[in-house]
Amino acid sequence: MRRLFLLLSMICIGGVFVAQAQEDKTSTLSILRDNRQSATAPDTIPPVQLDEEDLDAIGGLRAQFEKQNRTYARPVPRGNTILRFINKDKIELPAEALALVRTAMDASLYFDHHMTFKDTVIVNPIFLPLIFQGENRYEGPYYDPDFYLTEGPLDGLMPHVEVMPHYAAKKQQEQELYRYMADQHPTLFRYSMKDLPDDIIAPVPITVDIRERYEAAPIVVKSEAKVEDVEAVPIRFIPDRLYWQSAFESAIQFSQNYVSPNWHKGGSSNLNLFTKHAIKYDYKKDKVQWTNLMELKISAYNAPKDTLHDYKIGDDLLRLHSNFGLQAFNKWYYTFDGEFKTQLMKNYKENTELVQASLLAPFSINLGLGMKYQLDKKFTDKHKKLKLTLNLAPISYTYMHSIKDDIDLGRHGFKIDEETGKYKTRLSQIGSTVRTDLTVQFNRNVSWQSRFYYFTSYDRVVGEFENTLTMAISRFFSTRIYLHLRYDDGVTKNEDFDSFFQVNELMSFGFNYKW
Numbered sequence: 001m002r003r004l005f006l007l008l009s010m011i012c013i014g015g016v017f018v019a020q021a022q023e024d025k026t027s028t029l030s031i032l033r034d035n036r037q038s039a040t041a042p043d044t045i046p047p048v049q050l051d052e053e054d055l056d057a058i059g060g061l062r063a064q065f066e067k068q069n070r071t072y073a074r075p076v077p078r079g080n081t082i083l084r085f086i087n088k089d090k091i092e093l094p095a096e097a098l099a100l101v102r103t104a105m106d107a108s109l110y111f112d113h114h115m116t117f118k119d120t121v122i123v124n125p126i127f128l129p130l131i132f133q134g135e136n137r138y139e140g141p142y143y144d145p146d147f148y149l150t151e152g153p154l155d156g157l158m159p160h161v162e163v164m165p166h167y168a169a170k171k172q173q174e175q176e177l178y179r180y181m182a183d184q185h186p187t188l189f190r191y192s193m194k195d196l197p198d199d200i201i202a203p204v205p206i207t208v209d210i211r212e213r214y215e216a217a218p219i220v221v222k223s224e225a226k227v228e229d230v231e232a233v234p235i236r237f238i239p240d241r242l243y244w245q246s247a248f249e250s251a252i253q254f255s256q257n258y259v260s261p262n263w264h265k266g267g268s269s270n271l272n273l274f275t276k277h278a279i280k281y282d283y284k285k286d287k288v289q290w291t292n293l294m295e296l297k298i299s300a301y302n303a304p305k306d307t308l309h310d311y312k313i314g315d316d317l318l319r320l321h322s323n324f325g326l327q328a329f330n331k332w333y334y335t336f337d338g339e340f341k342t343q344l345m346k347n348y349k350e351n352t353e354l355v356q357a358s359l360l361a362p363f364s365i366n367l368g369l370g371m372k373y374q375l376d377k378k379f380t381d382k383h384k385k386l387k388l389t390l391n392l393a394p395i396s397y398t399y400m401h402s403i404k405d406d407i408d409l410g411r412h413g414f415k416i417d418e419e420t421g422k423y424k425t426r427l428s429q430i431g432s433t434v435r436t437d438l439t440v441q442f443n444r445n446v447s448w449q450s451r452f453y454y455f456t457s458y459d460r461v462v463g464e465f466e467n468t469l470t471m472a473i474s475r476f477f478s479t480r481i482y483l484h485l486r487y488d489d490g491v492t493k494n495e496d497f498d499s500f501f502q503v504n505e506l507m508s509f510g511f512n513y514k515w
Contacts, residue, residue, distance in 0.1 A: 126174060130181060132192040247280040253480055253510030272301040272314070274482070274508045287327035289374075295319045298345065299506060306350045315484065315504055316343040316357065323391065325372050335372040337391055337435065340365050355407045362402035362412050362425075366455065368393025368433045383444040389437045396433035398455060401426050410492035413460070431457035445472040460490040470512065478512040 093101070181188060255272040276297045283290040299315035306312065320340040325333030342363035347356045355361075370393035377386045402409060402425045409423035417424050436452040446469075453464040465485040472478040486502040493499070 124174075126177060129191060130178075130189045131196070132182075132189045243283055243285045245282050245284070247282075247515065249276070249278045249512075249514040251276045251478075251480065251510070251512040253478075253508035253512070255506060255508040270301050270304070272299065272506060272508065274299045274315075274480070274506055274510075289325040289327070289333060291321075291323045291325075293319070293321045295321075296344075299504075300345075303350065308351055308353065309348055312350070313343075313345045313347040313357075314506070316345050316347065318342050318344055323372065328371065331374050333372045333374065335370055335391060335393075337368045337370070337372075337393055337433070338366070349408070355404070356411065357407065358404065360402070361404040361407050362400055362409070362414070364398060364400045366396065366398045366433060368396035370394055370396075370433075381443070383441060385439075385441040387437075387439045389435075391433075391435040393433040393435075396431055396455065398429045398431070398433075398457070399427070400429075413462070413488055413490035429455075429457035429460065431455060446470070447472075461487065462490070463487040472512065476511055476513055477509075479509045480507070480512070482506040482508070 252273075252275045255274065256270075276295075278293065278295045281292045295317065297315055297317045297319075298313070300311050300313055303309055303312045318341070321338070323335055323337045325335040327333050340363065342360050343357050344359055346358040348354065349356055368391075370391060372392070373388075373390040375386070375388040379385070400412070400414070402412070402414070405423070405425050409425070414423045414425065414427055416422065432455070434452070434454040436450075438448075438450040438452075440448045442448070449468045449470070451464070451466040453462075455462045463486070467483045469481040470478050471480075482505065484504040486504075487500055488502070489500045491500065
């Protein structure tokens with residue numbers, strides 16, 4: 001219905017235009033006929049003579065023109081609806097047929113399958129458009145026999161052989177054909193050398209800018225430049241954060257003491273060997289902190305008064321300590337603390353075979369819940385540092401055990417079984433623990449390490465106060481003063497020294513390394 005309505009509308013509009021055109025054509029023919037009748041000569045224009053009636057008719061003509069121009073409208077481009085009505089459906093080929101047509105019309109298939117285009121194709125200039133070269137000059141063959149054979153010792157030894165005779169003959173034939181076309185058919189030359197482009201397309205090397213792989217931040221350097229004149233600053237390098245941090249310390253030192261036989265206070269000469277190895281591996285991320293320490297310490301010295309043994313063990317310790325903390329506020333952490341201690345070497349009582357201590361005889365385990373305070377202070381001097389750790393465990397449990405029962409268990413604090421009258425090999429105690437570690441670095445060469453340990457089961461007290469003063473001479477050698485004080489009121493007193501206090505002092509010199 002829509003197409004039928006549009007068709008009828010166009011027919012009506014066309015009829016109006018035809019009628020108007022017929023009317024205009026009739027009036028035009030009448031005017032031409034009157035002019036032709038009034039013409040006196042074919043090449044003269046008759047004078048215009050207007051009467052009063054003609055002047056009165058001018059107003060009517062003007063009104064007629066305005067009436068005719070009133071129906072004029074600017075042409076409007078055809079819309080999609082008209083185009084769809086006028087343009088009929090076109091027949092299109094399917095994709096398979098178009099592929100076959102393109103294959104049949106492919107110019108690349110006109111070449112023989114034996115032909116290759118891997119190398120540059122050199123086109124014969126005979127089949128190219130003629131180009132006027134400006135001067136027709138024949139230079140002869142490319143090979144000059146006098147170039148290789150000159151007067152000298154080799155004269156006459158090398159025959160006169162022309163290089164590439166076929167190429168020279170082909171080049172001569174092309175030049176003769178060019179001269180013939182220039183002489184006989186000069187009108188076929190439509191181009192000259194001036195018409196050819198004289199610019200040379202040079203290859204552009206592809207380079208990889210290393211700066212594209214990194215974030216560049218150039219600095220503009222000027223003479224007498226100031227800070228405010230710098231247009232760009234280097235980007236600050238921020239390394240990846242390390243959550244695990246390690247530290248290691250190793251020391252092997254000697255101490256020698258000589259006493260003459262006639263020394264007024266008496267005594268005997270001795271030689272001490274002290275070794276200490278400690279490794280730390282700590283973790284810290286956000287509010288979580290976990291510290292781990294393994295320490296090995298052995299001190300041995302010769303025993304001239306002991307008739308059964310050549311040396312004795314002074315200090316023997318294997319300690320594993322771990323502390324897991326969750327930050328509460330500021331520098332305080334909720335912590336779970338654990339420690340394991342034992343010795344490695346056998347130590348005998350002087351002039352006897354009684355074992356005083358050996359591996360896992362005994363060993364102790366201490367566990368505690370509490371809070372920890374940590375302070376890490378730095379000074380303007382980069383070598384001066386202070387680090388303090390205070391751990392308070394109001395709930396603590398200590399377990400002691402010895403895998404051997406033939407050692408001196410009384411000196412370690414084991415209780416006597418009332419039924420058997422012998423020392424027990426197990427001991428469990430619940431109490432409170434206080435642990436403090438202090439490290440002071442006075443300067444680059446002098447440092448002080450202190451450790452304080454206090455445990456009470458409210459009927460027994462065990463305390464240790466350990467101090468080490470290290471004075472480094474170089475990176476690998478140092479002098480060490482070591483003092484270890486211990487108090488244990490649960491041990492059996494010694495006949496030679498009736499006190500609960502125990503003292504171990506050592507001054508040594510030797511190898512020392514840390515990182």
